[in-house]
Amino acid sequence: MAVVRTLLYLVVYPGLLFLFLYSTFCEWFDRKVYARFQNRMGPTHTGRFGLLQPIADFVKLLSKEDVVPEAADKRLFAVLPIIGLAVVSTAGLLLPVWNFDLANPGWTSFSGDIIVMLYLLSLPTLILFLAAWSSTNLFSTIGGARVLTMLFGYEVPLFLAVLSPAILANSWRLAEIAAFYQRKPLLLLPNLLAFIIALIAVQAKLERTPFDIPHAETEIVGGTFTEYSGKKLALFRLTFDIELVVSSGLLAAVFLGGFPGGAVVGFIHFVVKTLFVIFLLCLLRALTSRIRVDQVISFAWKYLAPLAVLQLLAIILLKGFLP
Numbered sequence: 001m002a003v004v005r006t007l008l009y010l011v012v013y014p015g016l017l018f019l020f021l022y023s024t025f026c027e028w029f030d031r032k033v034y035a036r037f038q039n040r041m042g043p044t045h046t047g048r049f050g051l052l053q054p055i056a057d058f059v060k061l062l063s064k065e066d067v068v069p070e071a072a073d074k075r076l077f078a079v080l081p082i083i084g085l086a087v088v089s090t091a092g093l094l095l096p097v098w099n100f101d102l103a104n105p106g107w108t109s110f111s112g113d114i115i116v117m118l119y120l121l122s123l124p125t126l127i128l129f130l131a132a133w134s135s136t137n138l139f140s141t142i143g144g145a146r147v148l149t150m151l152f153g154y155e156v157p158l159f160l161a162v163l164s165p166a167i168l169a170n171s172w173r174l175a176e177i178a179a180f181y182q183r184k185p186l187l188l189l190p191n192l193l194a195f196i197i198a199l200i201a202v203q204a205k206l207e208r209t210p211f212d213i214p215h216a217e218t219e220i221v222g223g224t225f226t227e228y229s230g231k232k233l234a235l236f237r238l239t240f241d242i243e244l245v246v247s248s249g250l251l252a253a254v255f256l257g258g259f260p261g262g263a264v265v266g267f268i269h270f271v272v273k274t275l276f277v278i279f280l281l282c283l284l285r286a287l288t289s290r291i292r293v294d295q296v297i298s299f300a301w302k303y304l305a306p307l308a309v310l311q312l313l314a315i316i317l318l319k320g321f322l323p
Helices: 002-011 016-037 053-063 074-093 113-135 138-169 174-183 185-205 230-255 263-287 293-321
Strands: none
Touching: 016 053, 016 074, 016 230, 016 263, 053 230, 074 113, 074 230, 113 138, 113 174, 113 230, 138 174, 138 185, 138 230, 138 293, 174 185, 174 230, 185 230, 185 263, 185 293, 230 263
8 A cells, every 4th residue: 555655646646747737727826917917818728717728838838849850859858858958857856845744754754854945946057058069059059048147146045045934934945934933923024135035036937928038939939948859848848838837836734824724625725825826926927028138137145145144144143042
C-alpha cells in the first residue's frame, strides 16, 4: 500500500495530473481576469466559460509540426523543454497543499525544503538561457541574454524576502512555516513589505509584464522561443503555467499562513490563496507596461534589494523581542 500511495502522490494528487489540471485552470483564470481588466471577455467558447481553452491550446500545439533549426544543437534544443517541465513539477511536489501533520508530514516535506524550492525555481531561468543559446537564432540569443541579465536583478530580493518569514518562524521547512503563521496570524503583518517585494520578484521570474523583456514580440519576435514550435513549445508553455502555480503556492504558504482543516478544506484554502496571489500578479500585469532590461536591474538593486535587507533586519530585531 505504501508503494501505491507514493505513486498516487507522484502521479495523481498533488502530483503531475493535479499540477497539469490546476496549472491550466490558473492560466484560464489569469487570462480571464486580465481580459476583464481590459474590458474584454477572454476565453469563452472552449468548454463552459472557456475553461478548456488552455488545454485546447496545449493539445493543438502538440499536433503542430515540430521544427528544429538546422544550425541548432539538436540534442540540447530537444531535451531542455523536458528538463524545465521536470524541474518545476518536482518543485510542485514540495508544496504543502493541505493540512500539515507535523508529526507525520509526508516524505516530500523536510527541513530546508524552502531552500530546495527556491533553488528549483531558479533553474528554469538557466534552462531558458540554454534553450535560446542552443537555437543559434539571433533573436533567441538576445532574449536569452535578457533572461540571464534579469536573473541577477530579481533573484537576491526574492530570496531575502521569502526567507524573512522563515527566520521569524525559526524554521526552514515550508510546512512548519505555514503552520507557525496559521497559529499566529498577526505575525503576518510584519512580513507585508517582504510579500510585496516577493510578488514583484515573482512577476519578473515569470517574465510577465512589465518584465516580459526576454520575449518582447514587438522587439525581438518571440525572444527565447522564436525557434520553438510544436511539442517543445507546448512543454515550455506548460512549464510556465506550473511555475506560476508553484510560485503562487510558495508565496501563499509563506506569507498567507497555512491551509487549515482536513484534505478537502485544506485544498480549498490552497486554491483560494493561490488564486489570490495570481490575481495580484494579474493586477500588476494590467497596471504596468514593459520596461527596459537596464531599468529592471536598476530598480532591483536601488529599491528591491535595500528594502529586502531592511525587512530582514527588522524581522531579526522583532524576533529578539518575541518570547
